[in-house]
Amino acid sequence: MNECNHGEEKIHKQYAELEQLFKEQRAELVEKNSQLKIMLNGFVGQELRNIELKKKIAENGAKIARLEKEISDLKKLAGNEAEKNQG
Numbered sequence: 001m002n003e004c005n006h007g008e009e010k011i012h013k014q015y016a017e018l019e020q021l022f023k024e025q026r027a028e029l030v031e032k033n034s035q036l037k038i039m040l041n042g043f044v045g046q047e048l049r050n051i052e053l054k055k056k057i058a059e060n061g062a063k064i065a066r067l068e069k070e071i072s073d074l075k076k077l078a079g080n081e082a083e084k085n086q087g
Helices: 002-086
Strands: none
Touching: none
16 A cells, blocks of 8 residues: 555656646747747838838839939920020
8 A cells, every 4th residue: 555655646746747847848938939929020020111111112213214204305305495496
C-alpha cells in the first residue's frame, strides 16, 4: 500500500511539473504572439502607406504629363504667333 501511495504521489508531482511547464510555455507563446501582432500591424501600416504613396506618385505623374503637354501646346502656339508676326 505504501508503494501505491508513493507511486500516486510521484504521478501527482510529475503532473504538477507538466502543468507548470505548460503554463510557462503558454505564457511564452502568448507573449510572442503579442509581439508578432505588433510587428504585423507595423508591416501592414507601412504597406498601406506605400500603396498610398504609389497612388500619389501615379497622380503626380499624370499631372506632370498634362503640364508638359500644355507647355508643348503653348510653345507651338507661341511659335505660330511669332511666324504670323514675322510674315
